[in-house]
Amino acid sequence: MPARALDARALAALAANPGCRRRAILDGAGVDKAALADALGSPSAFGQSQFAFMRGNAFEARVKADGGAELLRLAHQRLDPGAEPPRQARVPDLTAAGPEGRAERTAMALREATAAGGWTLLDHPMLALEVAGSPAYLEPDAVAVHPDGSWTVVEIKSFPMLDGSADPAKVGAAARQAAVYVLALEDVAARIARDVPAQDDAPDGAPAPRVRHRVLLVCPKDFSNLPTASAVDVRKQRAVTARQLARLTRIQDIADTLPEGVCFSPELPAEELTAAVEAVPATYAPECLAACELAFHCRAHSRAQGAVTALGRSVRAELGGLTTVEDVLAAAHGEAGDPDDPAVAALRRAARLRAEALSGHQDALGGHPAHRDHAHGDHREAVCR
Structure with missing residues (x-):
């Protein structure tokens, strides 16, 4: 496959997310990420008319x-x-x-x-x-x-x-x-x-x-x-x-961690290509949607894993060691997590405040069962957010 040269726009996007090894090695190898995204079934919306x-x-x-x-x-x-x-x-x-x-x-x-x-x-x-x-x-x-x-x-x-x-x-x-x-x-x-x-x-x-x-x-x-x-x-x-460019991991160091025979050609079968792409860790954030052709693929994978990175870097930073949505919900409901952890304590306090607010809302609605079920769903969704 002909290599795509790195340009300043790609470097600026790479510098904005220096922890993404997937983008670093694909850009370093000159892989056409738009063609790769099409082959993975997650076409990008990039391109100029x-x-x-x-x-x-x-x-x-x-x-x-x-x-x-x-x-x-x-x-x-x-x-x-x-x-x-x-x-x-x-x-x-x-x-x-x-x-x-x-x-x-x-x-x-x-x-x-x-x-x-x-x-x-x-x-x-x-x-x-x-x-x-x-x-x-x-x-x-x-x-x-x-x-x-x-x-x-x-x-x-x-x-x-x-x-x-x-x-x-x-x-x-x-x-x-x-x-x-x-x-x-x-x-x-x-x-x-x-x-x-x-x-x-x-x-x-x-x-x-x-x-x-x-x-x-x-x-x-x-x-x-x-x-x-x-x-x-x-x-x-x-x-x-x-x-940010100084923080980038050397491309050779990333390549040394890959299994032998890994190839990113868009002409490979979908299963083999997906396995090759997933062999390189990615650091997805919503900002990637405006800067990377593989953003839709990485977002779908991040959501499937329940990763909190899909909610944004600021949320990820606030949650500390809690890396999945299930971990966050379990910590908020007192089912897991160290009570002395500031992130866990903040989540449980937020859950209590939410429960109190919903309790007052239920009283105003007369305690109708359908309203109670709906409020409980809202509570879990709000804690997750």
Whole structure:
């Protein structure tokens, strides 16, 4: 099966759930999770319509027309108004063989642009970032090099900015994606800073490479196809992503725990494929529904096991060592659990309060048996929640 390359969106989603070994190894192996979900009988709702894809490509081409003149004008206006205007910007050729070659060519272009000064636009550069012990190759929309030698990540999105502001959820997703590119650029800057002093042909007084933590988000203005831009500070997203990526278990360590012959090909029989997927532990949370193609499969499995993770990370954290719904109900009803455990004590207190509330409700209803049975069911459901 052809491997699917890791992109910044997948890395941002992986960093948001670093404890999920299933996603880590599937992404590291380049498995097509959408095809895998279809083969498992839990198809995902992910994907972009062909119309939206074509509209996004057309908007990006317009933004980058004439050597990126409009894009750099927006970068100058929003990020660096004190610098010289980008009248004659350079757009170097970044073609090379394979992702490794493109990453090296991008690093060379960044070094040359930093030393030369002036404005430079890198169109679809290739960046490398080590993730869980394996290299991931990332391709941002663009990187702008400022006259002072600093670098800015450019994200081009097709959702509109209405009256100067965009959908906060979409801006947040774009910021998390851009934070991954910032981390990868920082690795390139650190390598250039180490290599430049060792080169005899390095110009004197050349500016040191520096990655800006404010990225340029370019979107259509209002309901038109005209580009506008906003500077987005991604320092918080960068710090969170760096910390979460550092927590990822090495992919080789996960692979070493798998049985011999495990394969994730969607062409396998459903029973064999399901067994292979279940051989890797997953950490499901409701947030996965917005970030992972296997979320529906993992949710069904989590519900079948009665795992409290299906109720959300905050609920899971409050319940301590109680990992299943049955354990929670047993602890709440005094049938199991240590009374000194704060989670057990809180559950029993909640159960008592609920019982008292339902008792008062029953009195108001006149104690009708049907109402009593319904109230008892509500009580168990509320304790579970």
